[in-house]
Amino acid sequence: MRILLSNDDGVHSPGLRALYEELEGLGELDVVAPDRDHSGASNALTLNRPLTVENHSNGFRSVDGTPTDCVHLAVNGLFDHPFDRVVSGINTHANLGDDIIYSGTVAAALEGRHLGLPAIAVSLVNEGHFHYQTAGRVVRMLLECTTPLALGPRSILNVNVPDVPWEDLAGFRVTRLGHRERAEGAVPVTCPRGKQRYWIGAAGKGGDAGPGTDFHAVREGFVSITPVHTDMTRHEALPDLETWVDGLAEDGGPRQ
Known part of the structure; x- marks a missing residue:
């Protein structure tokens, strides 16, 4: 098995190093990660501009771009x-x-999913203990599983691991995504030249965080495993939208 490792915290991230060390021996590993922290870069x-790739002494490669x-x-x-x-993380x-x-x-x-490859995103629910090895061991277990898993097209696994030693994990739970409350307000600061600047505020608390959600699972000490796909169509809204659009024609819009 040949595995591509990446992340958004940068090529020197301790989470990436821990993931690499935990997966050594499982297959051929290649690492390509950003040359600096790109948290929040999304897709x-x-x-x-063209991108520069740098080869590092440990065999990792970095790119002056996004994840x-x-x-x-x-x-x-x-x-x-x-x-x-x-695999992206830790x-x-x-x-x-x-x-x-x-x-x-x-x-x-x-x-990776766009390119037809089974993919896993793994994150540590960090509480200051930095048990990256626990998260790495979770990933290895998922990759070593011999039972076939069919997620369907355009899908990945989003895995969140509590920040505890391996023996303290409560187990695994299949979850859905919860939802956060509104983010905290932007934080104004003044730069040395006297100009107003702003820090983006902290993420909101879990608003929809009850049983069945990823928030609830990790709070209870479980590894949360959520299947995620990128079909952003709101399928259940299609019939109502069709009716609404038909009404536009009745109001003088173009007719088919």
């Missing part, structure tokens, strides 16, 4: 061989609920 591709750039380049140009899996903090909209960690896994 951005760099299209306004999506890294996976895209790795699969479409940097290597002659195909990959069997894409993210330094949780990616729960609405976090995945902004997450570069999830975006890197999704880019």
Whole structure:
């Protein structure tokens, strides 16, 4: 098995190193990650300039671009061989609920999905203990599982791991995405030149965080495993929207 590893915290992230060390021996590993922290980059591709790839002494490669750039380049140009899996992480903090909209960690896994590869995004629900090895061991167990798993097209697994030793994990739970409350307000600061600047405020608390959600699972000490797909169509809204659009024609709009 040949596995591509990436992340959004950067090529020097301790989570990426821990993931690599935990998966050593499982297959052939290649690492392509951003040259710096790109948290919050989501699925951005760099299209306004060429990208630079740097080879590091430990065998890792870095790209002066986004997590999506890294996976895209790795699969479409940097290597002659195909990959069997894409794993993105271990993210330094949780990616729960609405976090995945902004997450570069999830975006890197999704880019692997775009390219027809089974992909996993893994994050540590960090409480300051930094049990990256626990999260790495979770990923290895998922990759070693011999039972076939069919998620369907355009799908990945979003995995969040409590920040505890392996023996303290309560188990595994299949979950849905919860939802956060509104983010905290932007924080104004003044730069040395006297100009007003703003820090983006902290993420909101879990508003929809009850049983069955990823928030609830990790709070109870379980690894949360959520299937995520990118068909953003609101299918149940289609009939009402059809009726509404038909009404536009009755109000003088163009008719078919």
